[in-house]
Amino acid sequence: MLYSINNEQLTMKLIIGYLYGDLMNIYGDSGNIIALKKRAEWRGIEVEIRNISIKDKLEKGDADIFFFGGGQDQAQELVSGDLISSGKEKIIKSEAERGVPLLAICGGYQLLGEYYQPHNGPKLLGISLFPAYTLASFDRMIGNLVIDSMFGPLVGFENHSGKTYLKKEATPLGMVKKGFGNNGISKAEGCIYKNAVGCYMHGSLLPKNPKLADWLLQKALELKYGKKIELKPLDDSLEFQAHNTAVKRFS
Amino acid sequence: MRLAIAILLGKLIAYFTRLFKIGGGSAAPGLYALKVHPELVTSLSRHIPKNVVITGTNGKTTTAKILAHFATSTGLKVIRNHTGSNLERGIASALISCFNLKGCKLNYDLGVWELDEAAFNTVAPKLKPDIIIFLNVFRDQLDRYGEIDTVVQKWCQTLKNLPAETLVLINGDDANIAKLANCFKGKVQKFGAKDFKIAGESITRAKEQENLDFEAKNIVLNGLDGSKFEITANKKSYPLNLPLPGLYHIYDALAAFAGGCLLNLPIQQLAETLKDYSPAFGRVEKFSLNPTSHRTPTSEVGYIFLIKNPAGATQVFETVAPNIKLDDRLFLALNDNLADGTDISWIWDAKFEKLTSNRHPELISGSKKMPKQVRHDMIVSGTRAHDLALRLKYAGIDPKTIILEPNLQKAFKEARIGLKGHLFILPTYTAMLELQSILAKSGLKKQYWEEGN
Numbered sequence: 001m002l003y004s005i006n007n008e009q010l011t012m013k014l015i016i017g018y019l020y021g022d023l024m025n026i027y028g029d030s031g032n033i034i035a036l037k038k039r040a041e042w043r044g045i046e047v048e049i050r051n052i053s054i055k056d057k058l059e060k061g062d063a064d065i066f067f068f069g070g071g072q073d074q075a076q077e078l079v080s081g082d083l084i085s086s087g088k089e090k091i092i093k094s095e096a097e098r099g100v101p102l103l104a105i106c107g108g109y110q111l112l113g114e115y116y117q118p119h120n121g122p123k124l125l126g127i128s129l130f131p132a133y134t135l136a137s138f139d140r141m142i143g144n145l146v147i148d149s150m151f152g153p154l155v156g157f158e159n160h161s162g163k164t165y166l167k168k169e170a171t172p173l174g175m176v177k178k179g180f181g182n183n184g185i186s187k188a189e190g191c192i193y194k195n196a197v198g199c200y201m202h203g204s205l206l207p208k209n210p211k212l213a214d215w216l217l218q219k220a221l222e223l224k225y226g227k228k229i230e231l232k233p234l235d236d237s238l239e240f241q242a243h244n245t246a247v248k249r250f251s
Numbered sequence: 252m253r254l255a256i257a258i259l260l261g262k263l264i265a266y267f268t269r270l271f272k273i274g275g276g277s278a279a280p281g282l283y284a285l286k287v288h289p290e291l292v293t294s295l296s297r298h299i300p301k302n303v304v305i306t307g308t309n310g311k312t313t314t315a316k317i318l319a320h321f322a323t324s325t326g327l328k329v330i331r332n333h334t335g336s337n338l339e340r341g342i343a344s345a346l347i348s349c350f351n352l353k354g355c356k357l358n359y360d361l362g363v364w365e366l367d368e369a370a371f372n373t374v375a376p377k378l379k380p381d382i383i384i385f386l387n388v389f390r391d392q393l394d395r396y397g398e399i400d401t402v403v404q405k406w407c408q409t410l411k412n413l414p415a416e417t418l419v420l421i422n423g424d425d426a427n428i429a430k431l432a433n434c435f436k437g438k439v440q441k442f443g444a445k446d447f448k449i450a451g452e453s454i455t456r457a458k459e460q461e462n463l464d465f466e467a468k469n470i471v472l473n474g475l476d477g478s479k480f481e482i483t484a485n486k487k488s489y490p491l492n493l494p495l496p497g498l499y500h501i502y503d504a505l506a507a508f509a510g511g512c513l514l515n516l517p518i519q520q521l522a523e524t525l526k527d528y529s530p531a532f533g534r535v536e537k538f539s540l541n542p543t544s545h546r547t548p549t550s551e552v553g554y555i556f557l558i559k560n561p562a563g564a565t566q567v568f569e570t571v572a573p574n575i576k577l578d579d580r581l582f583l584a585l586n587d588n589l590a591d592g593t594d595i596s597w598i599w600d601a602k603f604e605k606l607t608s609n610r611h612p613e614l615i616s617g618s619k620k621m622p623k624q625v626r627h628d629m630i631v632s633g634t635r636a637h638d639l640a641l642r643l644k645y646a647g648i649d650p651k652t653i654i655l656e657p658n659l660q661k662a663f664k665e666a667r668i669g670l671k672g673h674l675f676i677l678p679t680y681t682a683m684l685e686l687q688s689i690l691a692k693s694g695l696k697k698q699y700w701e702e703g704n
Contacts, residue, residue: 026398027390028596034645072398143593157594204599207641238650242637249634 013046014220017063019092020071020079021051024108027159029069031204032103035213036065043232045221054082058091063100064220066092070106070202073118080111080124089127096129099223101216102196105205109190109198110134110162130191130198131167132182139163141180144250145201147189149174151211155246156201164200166191173199178251195219208246210239254295257288261347277336281343292339293377295346299330302362303510304375306406307386307422309563310503311337311365313495314386317507317528319363324524325516331363338370342378361514368402372409382513383413384506385421385428389562390597403427407434418513420506423463440464442509444501465509467501475554475574482508482522489522495535497570499563538696540667540674553674553695557683558583559591561600564677568605571675578672581606583643584633584659584682591679595635603646629653632662633682659685663693 016036037047052058071079083089096102102112110116113132115123126133138161145158154174163183166172172182173190181189181200190199197212199205206213214231221229261284268279285291296302305314319329330349332341342364349359366374368388375383385406388399407430410419415437422428423441432439442465468488470480477494478501493504504525511521540551556571558564575581587593629652631640636657644650656662659682666674678686690696 027594028599031596031599031642031645034599038645072400074400157596159594202594202596204596207599207645208638238637238641238644242641245637246635 011044011046012221012225013048014040014064014217014224015048015050015062017058017066018049018051019066019068019088019108020053020075020082021067021069022053023075023079024069024071026070026072026106026202028202028204029067029105032067032069032105032206032213035204035206035210036067036217039210039213039234040217042234045217052088054078054086057086058088060091060095062091063095064224065216066095066100066102066104066196068102068104068108068112070108072107076107076111076116077124079107080116080126083111083127084125093127093129096194096196099195099219101219101223102198103206103216104196104198105202106158106160106200109200110164112196112198113164113191116162129196130193131170132164132191133167134162134164137161137163139184141184141200143179144246145179145181145189146177146247146251147174147179147181147201148177149190149212150192151209151215153177153243153247154199154201154205154209154212155243155250156199156203156205156209158200159202160200164191173197195223208239208243210234210236210243253288254291257284257291258347258350260284260287261344265344265348277333277344278338278340279344280347281336281340281345284347285340285343290377291343292346292374293379295350296342296362296378298350299359299362301360301382301514302364302378302380303382303384303514304364304366304371304378304380305384305386305506305510306366306368306371306375307384307428308368308389308560309566310386310499310506313500313503314384314506314510315363315365317504317525318510319361320528321507321511321516321521321524322361322363322514324527325520327360327516328358329361329363330359332365337365337367339374339377342366342374369405372405375409376413379414380417382418382420382510383410384510385419385431386502386506387422387425387562388427389560390600399427403430407431410434411436413437420465420509420513422502422506424502440509440513442466442502442505444468444470444498444505465505465512467505470498470501472496472498475570484509484512484518487518489518491522492526494526494528496574497535497566499566499570500535538690540670540695551670551673553676553690555676555678555683555686557680558601558677559679561597561602564598564601565605567677568602571677572605575675576672578670580628580630580666580670580672580674582630582632582662582666582674582676582678583639584631584662584676584678584686585635585639586633586679586682586685587635588681590681595638598639598642601642603642603648606643607647627652627654630662630666631655632657632659633679636662660689663689 040047104112111126112129113126114128115125116134117123119136140161142159146155171192172188173192176187176189218229218231261280265280305311315331319331322329332345411434419435419439421431421441423443441463443463444467465484467480467482472478475496479492482489536555538553540553556567558567587595631653636655640653640655654665
């Protein structure tokens with residue numbers, strides 16, 4: 001029996017909860033899942049990806065990290081309805097409060113705010129994790145995006161017409177150096193609350209920004225195993241080369 | 252008068268771009284002529300007795316080329332827009348080159364026009380097509396077109412306003428395209444493949460999709476040599492030998508065949524002419540890696556497969572991977588120019604993992620058989636070479652086996668040093684154009700505007 005206890009301590013495991021992966025997976029969002037999975041596996045951490053979509057139930061502890069991608073308008077409407085009617089809204093919020101890391105991009109990010117107001121029709125309600133709201137606009141904000149953040153510079157590609165406004169109490173993920181960010185005016189991009197991060201950065205974001213990827217993994221392991229975790233360093237020379245070339249190319 | 256000036260201007264621009272070798276003259280003449288005479292496409296295309304319009308994300312050029320091949324082999328004179336210039340200016344350029352200054356027709360029987368997903372909505376009504384072919388809709392350059400739903404909605408709107416006598420052909424295997432049937436008041440016919448399904452977006456086979464007017468059956472894939480299959484139409488069956496590798500090309504050939512049938516071309520004859528078909532520029536190409544003078548039957552061969560979006564690239568990987576041998580090399584090039592799409596996120600949706608599944612055991616990272624000397628069998632290039640190399644790393648390819656060289660010319664040179672097998676080149680659109688010119692300069696190929704299209 002001693003053997004199995006040791007074994008359990010040796011092999012850690014993470015469950016990535018992919019929120020509405022079948023509906024919300026516009027351009028390259030899956031790259032974030034690939035990055036989290038590979039970077040965990042390269043350190044001997046087992047990974048399971050759990051798709052959580054409409055009709056699925058979500059309970060506390062079902063996922064150690066959440067990922068929530070972008071979607072087309074129709075999909076976003078469906079998802080907004082399901083978040084609230086299925087009760088996932090409450091679980092995601094309480095899990096984020098507990099410190100479960102979460103990454104949301106574009107449409108997913110918008111649904112973590114208070115609401116999204118389209119041009120026509122009623123507001124789509126978000127889950128109000130971030131003190132923020134989004135209004136439809138006629139400007140399309142497209143292009144490479146470089147920001148300064150607590151993870152150093154982050155680089156990605158934005159493509160949105162919704163403009164997100166942060167309330168006073170919200171903390172932006174970073175400040176725009178090149179590109180539009182949340183709304184093209186405020187210079188703020190994204191939002192961060194505890195270990196939950198939302199932003200407009202496709203790219204995919206995590207492969208070229210490994211510090212953020214590792215921060216999400218580390219927070220997830222620390223919460224799950226209740227101790228300080230130091231991730232084994234990886235050879236990230238290619239990641240940083242790609243990161244630096246992109247930053248140089250766009251700024 | 253205005254029309255004559257527009258044509259003259261276009262012709263002059265075409266003449267000078269060729270004279271000074273600035274390019275193939277496939278867009279600029281039309282662009283400027285349209286400024287002089289905005290309705291040029293409407294005015295000139297009405298002189299052509301029959302017009303076919305082809306749109307969709309993937310396969311437009313190949314479908315147009317096969318259909319033109321069918322028509323010319325039955326003796327028809329065909330005009331079409333060349334080398335992927337599928338905006339209005341490309342159509343205008345082609346029309347200008349085929350008309351004299353009075354705007355008189357030069358005896359063309361058929362126009363075959365490929366149109367970009369967005370250009371379709373403005374240009375198709377001007378061409379007053381007899382036949383429209385919708386191939387597929389995949390995620391492609393969201394930075395230019397917006398989302399799939401939006402693309403399909405706009406097509407639907409355009410179809411609603413077209414005359415009922417237009418013949419519409421749609422891909423019955425693509426659920427997004429199949430929706431278009433309800434948008435049109437006239438007749439809609441469907442094509443599709445039995446047994447096989449292309450990988451990609453929402454490809455389904457719901458009950459209502461069972462009634463295909465043109466169906467590919469008994470498909471046998473023969474690696475890089477192409478495929479064999481039968482097409483059933485009007486309860487008859489026609490065997491086809493397609494000299495293009497990859498399942499996705501079967502859809503192109505099928506769509507072209509269906510178009511040919513609706514044009515009342517002699518069907519039996521159509522099927523037989525395909526063996527003489529040579530592929531569309533840069534989509535799939537085969538060339539010798541030795542200069543023309545030193546060619547031997549066993550020469551190393553280069554293959555070019557265009558990649559431009561997740562679905563198309565994944566289909567190319569599926570086609571190429573099983574045919575890569577130990578001495579062969581893979582040359583991938585990713586550019587982020589406007590024509591490629593400036594958002595390269597798509598590489599994370601393309602299944603680069605397929606390239607590792609058939610990799611020689613010696614080349615899989617962590618393998619005990621890994622030779623002491625690292626083999627460089629992957630060359631990665633283009634403006635976003637670093638992103639591409641990173642994608643390959645996350646697909647399970649050891650970065651040590653990758654040569655990373657953003658400059659295409661240098662990369663191509665590296666790729667050929669010590670090469671004992673074949674070279675598989677997988678570039679995005681502008682990287683493909685640049686490589687064509689590098690190949691031409693090395694005496695391996697002609698300049699693209701000198702090639703017969």
